[in-house]
Amino acid sequence: MKNSFFISVRGMLSVTFVCITVSFSFSQQKSAVDSIDIKVEALLQKMTLEEKVGQMNQYNGFWNVTGPAPKGGDAKLKYEHLKKGLVGSVLNVEGTTNVRKLQEIVVNQSRLGIPLLFGLDVIHGHKTLSPIPLGESASWDLDAIEQSARAAATEASAVGICWTFAPMVDISRDARWGRVMEGAGEDPYLGSKIGIARVHGFQGNNLAAPTSIIACAKHFAGYGFVEAGREYNTVDVGTSTLYNIILPPFKAVVDNHVRTVMNAFNVLNGVPSTGNKFLQRDILKNKWGFDGFVISDWASGAEMVEHGFAKDLKQAAEIAANAGSDMDMQSYAYVTYLKQLVEEGKVDIKLVDDAVRRVLRVKFELGLFDNPYKYCDTKREQETINHPDTKTALDIARKSIVLLKNESSLLPLPKNQKNIAIIGSLANDKNSPLGSWRIGSDDSSAVSFLEGFNKYNTNYKYAKGADLTVGKTTFIRELQMNETDTSEFAQAIQFAKQSDVVIMVLGEHSFQSGEGRSRTKIGLPGVQQQLLEAVYRVNKNIILVLMNGRPLAIPWAAEHIPTILETWQLGTETGDAIAQVLFGTYNPSGKLPMTFPRSVGQCPIYYNHYNTGRPRPKSKDEVFFSHYTDESVNPLYPFGYGLSYTTFQYSNLIIDTTDNKNIKVRVTVTNTGTRVGEEVAQLYIHQRVASVVRPVKELKGFEKFSLQPKASKVVTFTLTDKELGFYNNDGNYVVEPGDFEVMVGTNSQEGLVGSFTKR
Ligand code: NOJ
Numbered sequence: 001m002k003n004s005f006f007i008s009v010r011g012m013l014s015v016t017f018v019c020i021t022v023s024f025s026f027s028q029q030k031s032a033v034d035s036i037d038i039k040v041e042a043l044l045q046k047m048t049l050e051e052k053v054g055q056m057n058q059y060n061g062f063w064n065v066t067g068p069a070p071k072g073g074d075a076k077l078k079y080e081h082l083k084k085g086l087v088g089s090v091l092n093v094e095g096t097t098n099v100r101k102l103q104e105i106v107v108n109q110s111r112l113g114i115p116l117l118f119g120l121d122v123i124h125g126h127k128t129l130s131p132i133p134l135g136e137s138a139s140w141d142l143d144a145i146e147q148s149a150r151a152a153a154t155e156a157s158a159v160g161i162c163w164t165f166a167p168m169v170d171i172s173r174d175a176r177w178g179r180v181m182e183g184a185g186e187d188p189y190l191g192s193k194i195g196i197a198r199v200h201g202f203q204g205n206n207l208a209a210p211t212s213i214i215a216c217a218k219h220f221a222g223y224g225f226v227e228a229g230r231e232y233n234t235v236d237v238g239t240s241t242l243y244n245i246i247l248p249p250f251k252a253v254v255d256n257h258v259r260t261v262m263n264a265f266n267v268l269n270g271v272p273s274t275g276n277k278f279l280q281r282d283i284l285k286n287k288w289g290f291d292g293f294v295i296s297d298w299a300s301g302a303e304m305v306e307h308g309f310a311k312d313l314k315q316a317a318e319i320a321a322n323a324g325s326d327m328d329m330q331s332y333a334y335v336t337y338l339k340q341l342v343e344e345g346k347v348d349i350k351l352v353d354d355a356v357r358r359v360l361r362v363k364f365e366l367g368l369f370d371n372p373y374k375y376c377d378t379k380r381e382q383e384t385i386n387h388p389d390t391k392t393a394l395d396i397a398r399k400s401i402v403l404l405k406n407e408s409s410l411l412p413l414p415k416n417q418k419n420i421a422i423i424g425s426l427a428n429d430k431n432s433p434l435g436s437w438r439i440g441s442d443d444s445s446a447v448s449f450l451e452g453f454n455k456y457n458t459n460y461k462y463a464k465g466a467d468l469t470v471g472k473t474t475f476i477r478e479l480q481m482n483e484t485d486t487s488e489f490a491q492a493i494q495f496a497k498q499s500d501v502v503i504m505v506l507g508e509h510s511f512q513s514g515e516g517r518s519r520t521k522i523g524l525p526g527v528q529q530q531l532l533e534a535v536y537r538v539n540k541n542i543i544l545v546l547m548n549g550r551p552l553a554i555p556w557a558a559e560h561i562p563t564i565l566e567t568w569q570l571g572t573e574t575g576d577a578i579a580q581v582l583f584g585t586y587n588p589s590g591k592l593p594m595t596f597p598r599s600v601g602q603c604p605i606y607y608n609h610y611n612t613g614r615p616r617p618k619s620k621d622e623v624f625f626s627h628y629t630d631e632s633v634n635p636l637y638p639f640g641y642g643l644s645y646t647t648f649q650y651s652n653l654i655i656d657t658t659d660n661k662n663i664k665v666r667v668t669v670t671n672t673g674t675r676v677g678e679e680v681a682q683l684y685i686h687q688r689v690a691s692v693v694r695p696v697k698e699l700k701g702f703e704k705f706s707l708q709p710k711a712s713k714v715v716t717f718t719l720t721d722k723e724l725g726f727y728n729n730d731g732n733y734v735v736e737p738g739d740f741e742v743m744v745g746t747n748s749q750e751g752l753v754g755s756f757t758k759r
Contacts, residue, residue, distance in 0.1 A: 036361055036364045036365065037361070039364055039369070040357050040360045040361050040364065041357075043112070043114070043360055044353060044356060044357060044360065046112060047112065047356070049339050049342060049343075049349070049352070050084070050085075050086065050339055051085045051086075051110075051111065051112060051114075052352050052353070052356045053086070053334055053335060053338045053339050053352065054081070054084070054085045054086035054087055054088055054335070055088035055114065055327075055355075055356045055359045055360065056088060056321075056326060056327050056328060056334045056338065056352070056355050056356065056359065057081070057086060057087055057088055057089075057327070057328055057334050057335040058087070058088060058089040058090065058091060058117075058119070058295065058327050058328060058329045058330060059078050059081070059087055059089075059090055059091075059330060060090075060091055060092050060329075060330045061090055061091065061092040061093035061098075062075050062078075062093075065092065066091070066092060066121055066298065066439070067298030067299060067330065068298075068299070079105070081335065082102065082105045082106055082109075082110070082116075083105060083106075083109045083110055084110060084111075085106065085110035085111055085112055085114060086335055087106065087116065087335075088114070088116065088117065088327060088359055089116055089117040089118070089119055089163070089295075089327060089359075090102055090116055090117075090118055090119070091118075091119040091120060091165075091329065091330070092119075092120060092439075093118055093120075093160070094118070094120055094156075094159045094160055094161055094439075094440060095159055095160055095381075096158075096159060096160045096375070096376040096377065096378045096381045097376075097378065098160065099118050099159075099160030099161075099375060099376055100160070100373055100376040102116060102118075103115060103116055103118075103372050103373060103376065107372050113372075114360070114363070115363060115368040115369065115372035116372075117162055117163050117214075117359075117362070117363065117366075117368075118160055118161050118162055118163060118375065119161070119162075119163035119164070119165060119216075119295075120156065120161045120163070120164060120165070120439060120440070121164070121165045121166065121437055121439055122152050122153070122155075122156040122161060122164035122165075122166060122202075122213070122439075122440070123164075123165075123166050123168075123182060123437035123438075124136065124148070124152070124435060124437065124438075124571060125148070125151065125152045125155070125393065125438075125440075125441070125571060125572070126152055126155035126156040126159065126161075126439075126440035126441070127155055127159075127385055127388060127440045127441050127442070128151065128155060128388040128389060128390060128393050128441070128571075128572050129393065129434050129435065129438055129441050129446075129571030129572045130148040130151070130152070130392070130393050130396050130397065130571045130572075131396060131397050131400040131435070131568050131569065131570045131571050132181045132182070132435035132436065132437075132510075132513075132549055132568055132569045132571070133166075133167065133168065133181065133182050133183060133184060133198075134180055134181045134182070134183060134184070134185060134549065134550070134568060134593060134594065135181075135397075135400040135435075135567075135568030135569065135570060136148060136194075136396055136400055137183075137184040137185050137190065137191075137194050137400075137593040138400045138401075138402050138566070138568070138590040138591060138592060138593050138642070139396060139399035139400045139589070139590055140190070140590070140591050140593075140680045140702060140704050141396070141399050141589075141704055142193055142194065142196075142197040143197075144395055144396045144399050145194055145197040145198060145201070145396065146197040146198070146200050146201040147201065147392050147395070147396070148201065148392060148393070148396045149166075149167075149197070149198045149199075149200070149201025149202045150201040150202075150204070150211075150392075151389045151392040151393065152164070152201070152202070153201065153202045153203075153204065153211055153212065153213045154211045154384060154389065155384055155385065155388070155389075155440070156213055156440070157210060157211045157212070157213050157375050158211075158375075158377070158380050158381045158383075158384035158385060159375075159381055159384075159385065159440065160375045160376055160381075161213060161375065162213050162214065162366055162368070162374070162375050163213055163214045163216065163260065164202055164213055164214070164215060164216060165216045165218060165262060165295075166198065166202065166215060166216060166218075167183075167184075167194070167195050167198035167199065167202075167215065167217065167218075167253070168182040168183045168218050168219065169183065169184070169191055169192075169195040169217050169218070169249035169250055169252075169253060170182075170183050170218070170219055170222075170223045170224030170246075171183070171184075171185075171186060171187070171188055171191050171224050171225075171245050171246055171249065172185070172186060172224035172225070172594070173186050173224070173225070173594075173595075173603075173604035173605065173606040174225075174226075174228070174229035174603045174604040175229070175522050175550045175551040175552070175553075175594070175596075175597060175600075175603055176228065176229025176230070176518050176519055176520060176522060176550075176600065176603055177224070177226055177229035177230075177231065177518055177550075178231060178436075178512070178513045178514050178515065178516065178517030178518045178519070178549070178550070179223075179224075179231070179513075179514065179515055179517075180224075180513070180549070180550045180551070180594065181435065181436055181513040181514055181549035181550060181568075181569070182436075182437065182514070182515075183224060184249075184593055185592075185593030185594035185639075186593070186594045186595060186606045186607070186608075186639060187593065187607075187608065187639060187699050188244065188245050188246075188248040188249055189248075189698070189699045189700060190593060190699060190702070191248075191249040192248055192249045192251075192252035192253075193252075195217065195249045195252055195253045196252055196253060196256045198215065199215045199217070199253050199256055199257070199258045200256065202214070202215040203215050203257070203258070203259065207259070207365045207366050207367070208365070208366065208367035208370075210374060210375070210377070210380070212366070214259040214260055214292075214362060214366065215253070215258050215259065215260070216258070216259075216260040216261065216262050216295065217249075217250055217253045217254070217258045217260075217261045217262070218261070218262035218263075218264070218297070219262055219263065219264030219265070219266075219273070219297060220250060220261050220262065220263050220264060220273060220279060220280070220284065220294070221242070221246050221247060221250065221263075221264060221268060221273060221279050222235040222237060222242065222246050222264065222266055222268045222273070223235065223264040223265065223266050223273075224246070225237050225241070225246065226266060226518075229518050229519075229603060229604075230518050231515070231516050231517070231518045232265050232266065233266070234266065234267055235266040235267060235268050235269075236268075236269055236270075237268070237269070239729045239731070240692055240727070240729060242268075243727030243728075243729075243731050244726055244727050245608075247283070247727075250284070251288055254284070254288050254289075254290045255288075258292065259292040259293075259362050259365070260292050260293055260294070260295055260362070261284060261290065261292065261293075261294050261295075262294070262295050262296070262297055263276070263279070263280065263294055263295075263296055263297060263300060263325055264297055264300065265297050265300050265303060267307060267309075271309070272300070272303070272304045272307045272309050273297075273300070274296050274297070274300040274301050274303075274304060274316075274319075274320050274323070274325050275304050275309055275310070275316070275319040275320055275323045275325075276323055277322065277323040277324060280294055280323050280324030280325060281323065281324040283731075284324070285324060287731075291358065291361065292358060292361075292362060293326040293327060293355065293358035293359050293362060294324060294325050294326045294327070295325075295326070295327045295329055296320065296325050296327065296328050296329045296331070297329060298329050298330055298331075299329065299330050299331035300329070300331070301313075301316050301317065301320045301325065301328050301329075301331040301333040301334075302316055302331035302332070302333055303331075304316040304319060304320070313331070313332070313333050313336065313337065314333075314336075314337040314340075314341070316331075316333050317333035317334050317336070317337040317338050317341060317347075318337070318341050318346050318347055320333065320334075321334065321338060321341065321347045321351060321352065321355070322347055322351065324351075324355075326354075326355035326358055326359060327355070327359060338352065388572070390572060390573055393571055393572050393573045394573040394576055394577055397570040397571060397573045397574065397576075397577035398577040398580050398581060398586045398588075399589060399590060400567075400568060400570060400577075400590050401565060401566065401567050401568075401570070401577065401578065401581050401588050401590050402565070402566040402588065402590035402591065402592055402641075402642040403564075403565055403566075403581075403588040403590075403642060403643040403644065403645075404546075404558070404564040404565065404566050404596075404637055404641075404642070404643070405558065405561070405562065405563055405564040405643070406562075406563050406643055406645070407562040407563065408541075408562045408563070410501060410541060410543050410562055410563040411543060411563055411565070411581075411582060411584070411645065412581075412582065412583055412584025412645055413457070413501070413543075413582050413583055413584070414583075415456055415457060415583055416457070416459075417457060417459065417500070417501065418459045418500065419459065419498065419499045419500040419501070420457070420459055420460035420461075420499055420500070420501055420502075420503060421460065421461050421462075421463070421492070421495040421496045421498070421499035421501075421502045421503070421539075422449075422450065422453065422460050422461070422462045422463075422502075422503045422504075422505065423462075423463050423464070423465045423492045423495070423496065423502060423503070423504045423505070423531070423535060424464065424465055424504050424505035424506050424528075424531075424545075425464040425465070425466065425467050425468045426449065426468060426505045426506065426507055426547050427448070427449040427450050427453075427462065427464070427503075427505035427545075428448055428449070428450050428462065428464060429446075429448060429449075429468075430444040430445065430446045430447075430448045430451075431443055431444040431446065431473070431510075432446075432468075432473075432509050432510045432511075432547065432569065433446040433448070433449075433510070433547060433569050433570055433571070433574035433575075434446050434510060434569065434571060434572070434574075435510045435514075435549065435568075435569030435570075435571060436510050436511060436513055436514025436515070436517070436549060436569075437514060437515075441572070445572060446570075446571065446572055446573075446574045446575070447572065447573055447574055447575035447576050448574070448575050449505050449545065449574065449575050449578055449579075450462065450575065451575045452574065452575025452576045452577070452578055452579035452580075453575065453578075453579050453582070455576070455579060456579050456582075456583045457583070460499075460503075461495040461498070461499070462495075463488065463491040463492040463494075463495050464488060464492075465488055465489060465491075465492035465504075465531045465535070466482055466485060466486060466488055466489065466492075466526065466527045466528065466531050467482045467485065467488075467526075468481065468482060468509055468525070468526055468528070469481055469482060469509055469526075470482050470485075473509060473511060479509055479511050479512060481509075481525045481526040482526045482527055483526055483527065484527070485527065486527055486530065486531075489530075489531060489534055492531065492534075492535060493534055493535060493538055496535045496538050496539040497538045497539060499539060499541075500541065501541045501542075501543065502535060502539050502541060502542045502543070503542075503543045503545060503582075504531075504532060504535060504542055504543070504544050504545065505545045505547065506524055506528045506531070506532060506544065506545070506546065506547075507524065507528075507546045507547035507548040507552070508525055508547065508548040508549055508550070508552070509525070510549060510569045512525065512549065513548070513549025513550050514549065517549075519550075520600065521600060522550060522551070522552055522553045522597070522600050522603075523552060523553050523554060523600075524552065524554060524557075529556070532544070532556075532557060532561070533556070536560060536561070540560075540562070541562070542561050542562065542563070543562075543563040543564075543565065543582070544557055544561045544563065544564045544565070545565050545567055545578060545582075546564065546565065546566050546567060547567055547568065547569055548566075548568060548569070549568065549569055550594075551592075551594050551595065551596040551597060551637075552596065553596070553597050553598060553599050553600055553602075553636065554596075554636070555598045555599065555636055558636050558637070565578070565581065565582075565588070566590070566592075584645060584675075587644055587645045587646065587675055587676065587677045587678065588642070588643070588644060588645065589642070589644060589677065589678035589679070589680070589704070590642050591640050591641060591642035591680050591682075591747065592637055592638070592639055592640060592641050592642060592747075593639070594639065595607060595635045595637070595638055595639050596635055596636040596637040596638075597635055597636060598631060598632060598634075598635065598636045599631055601628070601631060602628075602631065602633070602635070605635055606639065607635075607638055607639040607640070607696075607697060607748040607749075608639075608695035608696070608697055608698050608699070609695060609696060610693055610694075610695055610696070611693070611696050612626040614626050638747055638748045638749045639699075639747070639748040640680070640682050640699070640746075640747035640748040640749075641746075641747040641748070641749070642680075642747070644673075644675075644677040644678070644679065645673070645675050645677060646671055646672075646673030646674065646675040646676070646677035646709065647671070647672045647673040648669055648670065648671055648672065648673075648677070648679045648707070648746060649669070649670045649672045650667055650668070650669055650681075650744065650745055650746065650751060650752050651667070651668045651670065651752070652666070652667065652668040653665070653666070653667050653742075653744060653752040653753075653754050654666045654667075655742060655754045655755070655756045657756050657757070660758065660759045661720060661721070662718050662719075662720055663718070663719040663720075663724075663756060663758070664716055664717070664718055664719075665683060665701075665716070665717040665718075665719060665742055665744060665754075666714055666715070666716045666717075667681065667714070667715050667744045667752060668712050668713070668714050668715075669681055669705075669707065669712065669713050669715055670707070670710070670711070670712040670713075671707035671708060671709050671710060671711055671712075672710075673709060674709050675709060676706060676707065676708050676709065677706070677707060678704060678705065678706045678707075679704070679705065679707065679746065680702055680703070680704045680746075681702065681703050681704075681705075681715045681744060681745075681746070682699060682701070682702045682744070682745060682746070682747065682748065682751070683699070683700055683701035683702065683717045683742065683743070683744050684697040684698060684699055684700065684742070684743045684744075684745075684748060684751070685697070685698055685700050685719070685723065685724070685740050685741065685742055685743075686698065686740065686741040686743075687724070687726075687736070687738055687739070687740050687758075688738065688739045688740070688741065689738055689739070690726070690736050690738065691728060691734070691736060692726065692728055692729060694726065697743065697748060699748070700717075700719065700723040700724075701717040701718075701719075701723070703715050703717075715744075717744070721735045724740070724758055735758070736758075737757075737758050737759050738757070738758060739755060739756075739757050739758075740755060740756055740757070740758055741753060741754070741755050742754045742755065742756065
């Protein structure tokens with residue numbers, strides 16, 4: 001399929017290159033913007049309505065499907081459309097040779113030769129993979145996250161890609177939703193900072209540079225709030241949640257010049273995102289002044305018919321174009337009907353012009369009119385792909401690991417530790433640790449847990465204990481977990497009995513999270529819980545190494561297992577990163593970006609909830625307060641939580657309100673242990689009374705730093721109107737004077753508390 005298309009076009013190219021050859025180097029200076037606008041206008045004047053619509057049309061390539069597979073036989077049609085200038089962008093085509101071939105068709109054969117944008121889901125690396133985004137977010141290290149995105153852009157740009165559909169900045173509170181792995185977790189403040197770091201990493205300082213690719217903030221908006229965590233489900237949220245939780249990360253990246261935004265599959269309060277004028281025009285473009293363009297999600301235009309919002313594809317095109325969805329991903333809606341809709345007066349040509357201007361502007365900014373083959377340097381492709389930047393991947397991987405428990409200080413392990421048992425099929429897995437979303441990487445290319453461990457210590461016996469899955473594990477099919485086969489438990493138990501320390505590597509397969517992978521049970525899948533308990537019965541000295549794409553509900557392990565290390569899916573360098581932490585070469589410093597529930601029944605669970613009118617019982621026997629009768633309301637591990645091999649003490653909280661517009665909060669942090677370590681000091685606020693009730697806590701500052709043993713550091717946070725205000729239910733940002741509580745500490749539940757009055 002892949003090759004036959006190209007064979008059919010080879011040798012058919014005649015050169016009719018009418019492209020405007022203007023040289024442009026991007027900068028944010030006004031003159032450069034003006035000059036781009038002039039070029040955009042000049043080009044727009046030359047375009048027919050059909051060609052304009054073409055710029056609003058994106059087709060999937062012909063192999064790497066990342067949505068429901070399009071019907072076969074559309075390759076010929078797409079080729080004809082490329083020649084006629086009816087395609088503005090292509091997704092899922094990679095490799096300099098493939099990209100060049102398609103680019104040559106539009107440049108040489110279409111009337112105006114407007115270059116294509118090549119988009120791909122480069123979510124956490126391309127060939128070399130960093131941890132899944134949720135894992136990376138646990139690093140709370142913005143520089144490392146930016147570097148990771150930079151490395152991804154360097155590789156992706158080398159294989160012809162100029163546009164990634166990342167970062168996903170959807171805030172999510174429900175671990176059942178499979179796509180929590182792709183975001184930064186539950187907090188809008190942390191999520192905004194991480195979103196900005198990722199955008200900077202992808203886009204670089206200069207879009208015209210060869211390694212810069214445009215980023216895409218997705219999914220606008222509310223996709224992280226699908227009901228009951230079920231993929232593609234309804235989203236029905238209140239205005240306060242929309243304005244204060246969902247929208248801020250989008251606004252943050254728009255303010256930081258993200259060039260594209262993707263709308264979403266979901267309805268938001270009954271209106272599909274793709275047809276949502278309020279979101280796309282009123283807020284994104286008009287209120288926030290976004291000057292990039294909006295891409296639909298995969299066929300989300302067409303899905304408005306299924307939603308019951310459009311009667312057919314033609315009406316879907318009309319609604320989407322009027323609502324401000326600038327480019328249609330693979331639903332054929334615009335390319336089939338938009339010209340007619342304009343001619344019938346159903347869509348104003350001014351709206352089409354606006355969309356096309358946005359798309360052209362980005363193409364100019366990337367320098368594609370100067371050199372449409374900017375991303376097609378085969379020599380660079382070879383050099384980059386053959387020399388993967390594993391250093392960056394390893395650095396962020398080890399920083400993403402979170403130490404959840406280390407009760408009897410089993411960790412770090414002495415390098416010469418004898419009599420170790422290693423148990424769990426994930427320990428010997430080179431594929432699952434790559435995580436979901438890994439289009440450009442080779443299968444089974446991760447350094448496995450065992451391979452990493454071997455570099456430090458080989459005094460172990462390994463037993464897989466049980467298979468995690470049954471049958472083949474490919475991206476497309478539903479995974480079948482091993483729910484019954486315990487035949488290999490015996491060997492694991494025997495090794496555990498003979499050992500001084502047991503390391504159990506358990507968790508999810510990476511294809512249990514990601515798009516289309518929601519779960520209702522979020523404990524250890526398959527027979528792993530049974531295996532853990534069976535081993536525990538013979539040896540309690542267990543280090544549990546978790547690999548998972550979402551927070552897991554593991555209350556039994558949290559109670560019984562002395563040491564627990566959260567490693568997510570760490571990508572290419574998995575084994576090396578974990579080994580460095582196990583043997584203390586790197587002291588763990590990660591903090592959870594998302595609450596771990598005790599049971600699935602607590603979901604959605606998040607730290608920044610409201611207090612309710614009945615937060616606690618008035619007497620011992622009181623029943624009428626906000627609680628469960630069979631479960632605590634507290635999480636298993638809270639947001640912001642994570643331990644180190646050293647300990648940190650917080651003291652001397654000082655709140656200085658001398659300058660009431662710049663309130664200073666100072667705290668002293670001391671490394672009270674014996675090892676050098678990194679801490680993330682976190683500042684939370686709570687306004688006691690406001691016109692819209694405020695969450696019990698809101699993160700408004702954090703700083704990550706390293707401290708030598710016995711060393712102290714004074715950390716200073718500044719609270720301005722930017723931190724102290726909120727969006728009211730009209731969507732206006734307000735700062736209301738009043739009393740605030742402040743907490744500074746090591747996670748969202750532990751810290752020093754103070755208060756101040758904002759005048
Ligand atoms: C659907 C996903 O929701 C979106 O995030 C992704 O970028 C597109 N498919 C393209 O693969």
